[in-house]
Amino acid sequence: MNLITLIDFTGTFVFAISGMLIAIDKKFDLFGVIILGVVTAIGGGTLRDVLIGSTPVSWMQNETYFYIILSGLPICYFFNTSIHSLRKGIFLFDTLGIGLFTILGLKKTLEFGLSPSIAITMGIVSAVFGGVIRDVLANEIPLIFRKEIYAFACLFGAIVYLATRLILPEPIAMLISILSVILIRILSIKRNWTLAFHPH
Amino acid sequence: MNLITLIDFTGTFVFAISGMLIAIDKKFDLFGVIILGVVTAIGGGTLRDVLIGSTPVSWMQNETYFYIILSGLPICYFFNTSIHSLRKGIFLFDTLGIGLFTILGLKKTLEFGLSPSIAITMGIVSAVFGGVIRDVLANEIPLIFRKEIYAFACLFGAIVYLATRLILPEPIAMLISILSVILIRILSIKRNWTLAFHPH
Amino acid sequence: MNLITLIDFTGTFVFAISGMLIAIDKKFDLFGVIILGVVTAIGGGTLRDVLIGSTPVSWMQNETYFYIILSGLPICYFFNTSIHSLRKGIFLFDTLGIGLFTILGLKKTLEFGLSPSIAITMGIVSAVFGGVIRDVLANEIPLIFRKEIYAFACLFGAIVYLATRLILPEPIAMLISILSVILIRILSIKRNWTLAFHPH
Numbered sequence: 001m002n003l004i005t006l007i008d009f010t011g012t013f014v015f016a017i018s019g020m021l022i023a024i025d026k027k028f029d030l031f032g033v034i035i036l037g038v039v040t041a042i043g044g045g046t047l048r049d050v051l052i053g054s055t056p057v058s059w060m061q062n063e064t065y066f067y068i069i070l071s072g073l074p075i076c077y078f079f080n081t082s083i084h085s086l087r088k089g090i091f092l093f094d095t096l097g098i099g100l101f102t103i104l105g106l107k108k109t110l111e112f113g114l115s116p117s118i119a120i121t122m123g124i125v126s127a128v129f130g131g132v133i134r135d136v137l138a139n140e141i142p143l144i145f146r147k148e149i150y151a152f153a154c155l156f157g158a159i160v161y162l163a164t165r166l167i168l169p170e171p172i173a174m175l176i177s178i179l180s181v182i183l184i185r186i187l188s189i190k191r192n193w194t195l196a197f198h199p200h
Numbered sequence: 201m202n203l204i205t206l207i208d209f210t211g212t213f214v215f216a217i218s219g220m221l222i223a224i225d226k227k228f229d230l231f232g233v234i235i236l237g238v239v240t241a242i243g244g245g246t247l248r249d250v251l252i253g254s255t256p257v258s259w260m261q262n263e264t265y266f267y268i269i270l271s272g273l274p275i276c277y278f279f280n281t282s283i284h285s286l287r288k289g290i291f292l293f294d295t296l297g298i299g300l301f302t303i304l305g306l307k308k309t310l311e312f313g314l315s316p317s318i319a320i321t322m323g324i325v326s327a328v329f330g331g332v333i334r335d336v337l338a339n340e341i342p343l344i345f346r347k348e349i350y351a352f353a354c355l356f357g358a359i360v361y362l363a364t365r366l367i368l369p370e371p372i373a374m375l376i377s378i379l380s381v382i383l384i385r386i387l388s389i390k391r392n393w394t395l396a397f398h399p400h
Numbered sequence: 401m402n403l404i405t406l407i408d409f410t411g412t413f414v415f416a417i418s419g420m421l422i423a424i425d426k427k428f429d430l431f432g433v434i435i436l437g438v439v440t441a442i443g444g445g446t447l448r449d450v451l452i453g454s455t456p457v458s459w460m461q462n463e464t465y466f467y468i469i470l471s472g473l474p475i476c477y478f479f480n481t482s483i484h485s486l487r488k489g490i491f492l493f494d495t496l497g498i499g500l501f502t503i504l505g506l507k508k509t510l511e512f513g514l515s516p517s518i519a520i521t522m523g524i525v526s527a528v529f530g531g532v533i534r535d536v537l538a539n540e541i542p543l544i545f546r547k548e549i550y551a552f553a554c555l556f557g558a559i560v561y562l563a564t565r566l567i568l569p570e571p572i573a574m575l576i577s578i579l580s581v582i583l584i585r586i587l588s589i590k591r592n593w594t595l596a597f598h599p600h
Contacts, residue, residue, distance in 0.1 A: 030352075056252045137345075
């Protein structure tokens with residue numbers, strides 16, 4: 001298992017936990033908790049695959065994703081309270097996850113022969129739409145429509161990747177672009193950046 | 201018309217009615233009532249088809265589904281009040297419907313060369329996601345995330361089918377597995393089983 | 401650029417504005433405003449493409465749509481208040497847009513070898529589901545489920561198109577059917593037609 005797979009699995013796991021915690025909060029039953037975990041973890045990549053026409057969608061080819069998501073269930077059961085105090089750790093994995101999901105989504109879209117700007121869009125979709133579907137199913141306005149620089153960090157990382165891979169080897173370009181996502185997200189929180197839109 | 205088609209059409213009809221009744225309750229207009237009926241009846245199978253890559257989706261090949269769904273409209277119009285007192289009959293058809301939708305969805309997914317666990321998942325998706333989309337469009341938290349053993353009955357029936365068809369003829373395996381779904385659902389209601397998830 | 405493209409682009413632009421205005425109303429941030437604009441403008445056609453199996457979906461082939469949608473952003477920023485007083489102009493473009501989206505969606509579905517009644521359905525889906533997804537993401541009950549003769553105007557125009565193109569040249573049939581959509585919608589508002597559904 002190489003480093004990319006490791007981060008991919010970690011991202012999936014963290015996204016699943018984030019869905020399950022919301023489901024628990026809303027008093028969903030066991031099935032609802034699992035569904036929200038699954039949808040959050042794979043929703044973005046699934047939407048990307050459906051839109052670019054890569055079906056059967058990717059998680060159908062590899063059941064490991066399922067076991068990873070389900071492994072979040074006992075974690076949420078036994079450590080529900082402690083997880084909330086682990087916010088910093090989760091934040092890091094989550095940011096790693098969206099960084100990687102962005103770049104992987106972008107690469108896959110380019111491989112389908114689509115243009116760089118569509119690839120950037122699909123990278124962002126891969127990273128953020130799991131959370132959007134999660135919030136819709138939980139009957140909430142999607143968090144990312146109102147809070148912090150989340151999608152913008154993905155956009156920035158995607159552009160950095162397209163630029164750096166022209167002059168640097170692939171793995172270095174990936175590393176730099178994922179680090180850019182993390183950097184933008186941390187900076188945006190430390191400095192309290194927002195993208196509030198207040199029309200005249 | 202064989203028995204499977206008959207149950208399939210009955211399931212479609214009952215699902216359509218369940219969507220229309222919610223739309224009437226929410227004071228949707230004629231168009232809203234039709235849309236909610238359609239989406240509830242075909243939403244689960246449509247999502248399955250899109251995810252496994254079976255497009256154009258199945259109801260586009262056979263317009264009978266449409267006429268069956270639309271026939272629910274006069275029923276809802278004239279018997280709106282009586283339907284509510286027919287809950288037992290609806291419950292039976294609905295349970296027959298999810299049982300059959302689960303097995304049909306599972307079989308179709310296997311025919312696409314996907315693994316048994318993906319097929320089980322797609323069987324459950326076929327049976328329950330029509331209701332999930334219905335509730336999202338009606339701006340409610342999906343019922344099945346909080347109430348009774350619904351998806352679990354589908355899961356149980358799907359596993360029974362995969363096991364029994366190894367040793368029994370196809371029609372017998374289908375019959376036994378659909379009966380299992382009904383059995384689990386009736387038992388769960390009689391004995392008040394729940395899958396409440398209360399973390400530490 | 402021919403007339404069809406011009407109306408298509410105009411429709412896209414007006415739909416994007418309608419999504420952005422709702423996002424601003426709900427205090428979404430810049431990213432949320434863009435997403436809601438995009439989803440409203442291309443959601444219906446995207447759903448149609450996914451259901452009939454035309455992937456990668458159409459806007460991935462032509463980036464002009466993106467630039468048109470994004471150009472709505474400064475308009476919403478600088479003229480947010482004035483737009484509300486321009487309701488009549490918007491209404492006209494919006495009605496032109498749904499008329500054209502209906503006919504274009506219908507034609508594309510027929511080209512995929514699907515039946516006329518499926519093509520009519522996909523025409524309506526193309527025209528109205530962008531607004532449905534917009535309202536779901538904004539956590540509202542979709543407007544078109546409760547208000548005015550919107551989808552019905554599309555249905556009427558679609559039938560007119562299928563009938564007239566049998567006896568008239570294509571461009572004339574398109575023109576007449578789009579005008580029918582506009583006519584029905586204006587009549588329905590002037591005469592206060594509704595499709596309220598009040599069961600016994």
